[in-house]
Amino acid sequence: MSQLLYKSTRNDKNLVTASQAILQGLAEDGGLYVPVKQPAITLDFDVLQHATYQEVAYEILAAYYTDFTEEELKACITNAYNEKFETPLIAPLKTVGSDSYLELFHGPTIAFKDLALSILPHLMTTAAKKNAVENELVILTATSGDTGKAAMEGFADVPRTKIIVFYPKDGVSKIQERQMRTQRGDNTYVVAVEGNFDDAQSKVKELFNDQQLRKELLSQNKQFSSANSINIGRLIPQVVYYVYTYAQLVKQDEIKNGESINVTVPTGNFGNILAAHYAKAIGVPINKLICASNTNNVLTDFFATGTYDRNRPFFVTSSPSMDILISSNLERLLFEIGGDNVQTIQQLMAALSDQGKYDILPEMREKLGEFYADFASFEQTNDTIAQEFDRHGYVLDPHTAVAKAVSDRYKEETGDQTKMVIVSTASPYKFPQVVAHALDDTATAESEFDWITLVFEQTNLSVPKAVSDLYRLPIRHEREVAIQSMRDCVKEILVID
Numbered sequence: 351m352s353q354l355l356y357k358s359t360r361n362d363k364n365l366v367t368a369s370q371a372i373l374q375g376l377a378e379d380g381g382l383y384v385p386v387k388q389p390a391i392t393l394d395f396d397v398l399q400h401a402t403y404q405e406v407a408y409e410i411l412a413a414y415y416t417d418f419t420e421e422e423l424k425a426c427i428t429n430a431y432n433e434k435f436e437t438p439l440i441a442p443l444k445t446v447g448s449d450s451y452l453e454l455f456h457g458p459t460i461a462f463k464d465l466a467l468s469i470l471p472h473l474m475t476t477a478a479k480k481n482a483v484e485n486e487l488v489i490l491t492a493t494s495g496d497t498g499k500a501a502m503e504g505f506a507d508v509p510r511t512k513i514i515v516f517y518p519k520d521g522v523s524k525i526q527e528r529q530m531r532t533q534r535g536d537n538t539y540v541v542a543v544e545g546n547f548d549d550a551q552s553k554v555k556e557l558f559n560d561q562q563l564r565k566e567l568l569s570q571n572k573q574f575s576s577a578n579s580i581n582i583g584r585l586i587p588q589v590v591y592y593v594y595t596y597a598q599l600v601k602q603d604e605i606k607n608g609e610s611i612n613v614t615v616p617t618g619n620f621g622n623i624l625a626a627h628y629a630k631a632i633g634v635p636i637n638k639l640i641c642a643s644n645t646n647n648v649l650t651d652f653f654a655t656g657t658y659d660r661n662r663p664f665f666v667t668s669s670p671s672m673d674i675l676i677s678s679n680l681e682r683l684l685f686e687i688g689g690d691n692v693q694t695i696q697q698l699m700a701a702l703s704d705q706g707k708y709d710i711l712p713e714m715r716e717k718l719g720e721f722y723a724d725f726a727s728f729e730q731t732n733d734t735i736a737q738e739f740d741r742h743g744y745v746l747d748p749h750t751a752v753a754k755a756v757s758d759r760y761k762e763e764t765g766d767q768t769k770m771v772i773v774s775t776a777s778p779y780k781f782p783q784v785v786a787h788a789l790d791d792t793a794t795a796e797s798e799f800d801w802i803t804l805v806f807e808q809t810n811l812s813v814p815k816a817v818s819d820l821y822r823l824p825i826r827h828e829r830e831v832a833i834q835s836m837r838d839c840v841k842e843i844l845v846i847d
């Protein structure tokens with residue numbers, strides 16, 4: 351079988367294998383790695399409907415990560431998708447009314463990032479071995495709340511790795527903060543940053559490209575890598591659940607094999623919905639990809655106008671994992687619709703960093719027809735949580751509620767009756783205060799733990815172990831820094847002077 355190589359969106363001479371792309375995370379030229387073409391793979395859903403999640407994962411990963419052996423990939427998959435998940439289905443599909451929810455919150459941190467981040471450390475350490483990398487890997491990550499915890503769970507005590515997570519001090523939920531600050535593992539470091547997610551993410555990108563810092567690390571036999579959703583080692587494992595879901599829909603007789611579906615994705619960094627786009631490209635019959643945002647609706651405007659403009663107020667919303675104004679993974683889509691032209695990407699990204707905005711060419715816009723985008727306000731999100739519970743007894747977390755609200759608006763506007771899959775990205779217990787208020791606006795509680803109890807009383811939904819454990823664990827991390835001190839903080843943690 352021929353090798354599938356990866357190239358940078360900002361320099362097409364920069365060609366690497368899958369394992370090299372996974373090790374590097376972000377390309378040295380600042381670009382993102384993309385496969386030079388989508389792999390040719392035959393998806394036979396008559397067969398796949400009987401496959402386990404792990405079996406589907408193998409088919410997809412083998413098609414994209416061609417320099418890994420079968421044995422290596424199967425070991426990664428077995429280490430990732432096991433009893434850490436509360437259901438052997440890993441990503442179960444629940445049909446509620448006429449919609450099907452793809453539940454991606456049954457992993458150790460009860461949010462969808464577990465699906466990719468439980469496998470990434472194994473892919474990365476395997477990739478290091480394959481490339482004879484002796485250096486210790488230092489994972490540097492900015493998080494809007496969920497990535498950081500899920501990455502630390504994945505990397506905790508993995509030999510020859512360290513992980514440093516930066517989160518916006520006032521931009522994550524109490525539960526998310528507690529999850530991070532109680533993180534186990536001798537190689538995990540958590541830092542609260544005085545700034546928002548975009549500030550933290552931009553700084554992390556800058557540190558990656560800081561040649562002086564790289565040199566200093568190297569002199570200590572260390573090198574950076576990234577667990578952010580820009581790493582191709584996260585993107586491809588996310589393609590798996592779209593394939594698996596389609597197979598489950600066929601199996602459950604919700605659709606006929608070959609019938610199209612639509613998918614609504616609550617979107618922040620554009621990783622999850624891009625994975626759906628890849629799934630479509632390799633043959634999953636997806637018609638519309640519906641991009642749902644909260645009031646940080648920069649993507650809604652982008653799809654409506656072709657102008658991406660981050661010069662706007664930043665809102666801290668009830669769906670904080672989507673509080674993002676720079677959706678990094680969009681660069682991969684721009685590269686594709688721009689005909690793999692690195693100059694175009696260089697220009698657009700330079701404009702984004704200089705003026706905070708860019709316009710795409712009309713011929714690029716024409717290629718966005720499979721996308722529909724809209725956003726939901728705070729009130730709409732709450733109403734949706736209340737309504738879905740009243741009608742069907744199904745409890746939505748605020749991110750999933752944003753998706754449901756946008757999905758309903760899409761159907762109303764277009765009359766499209768195509769089977770809808772709504773991607774459910776977090777457990778309601780990750781955001782209990784929002785959920786409790788949405789269900790009863792007079793609700794009050796003393797502590798985060800009381801909010802959890804309240805949601806249980808309101809809904810009778812069982813509390814996941816990840817949440818019940820949280821209040822027994824000691825706080826282990828207390829670091830706080832300003833944005834401009836992040837570099838020094840990294841050096842202090844790694845003991846570089």
Ligand SMILES: *Cc1c(COP(=O)(O)O)cnc(C)c1O
Pocket residue numbers: 461462463496497579616617618619620621622623671672749775776
């Ligand atoms: C990260 C996250 C999102 C956004 O996903 P992207 O891949 O960044 O678009 C949505 N919901 C939840 C709960 C998340 O943690």
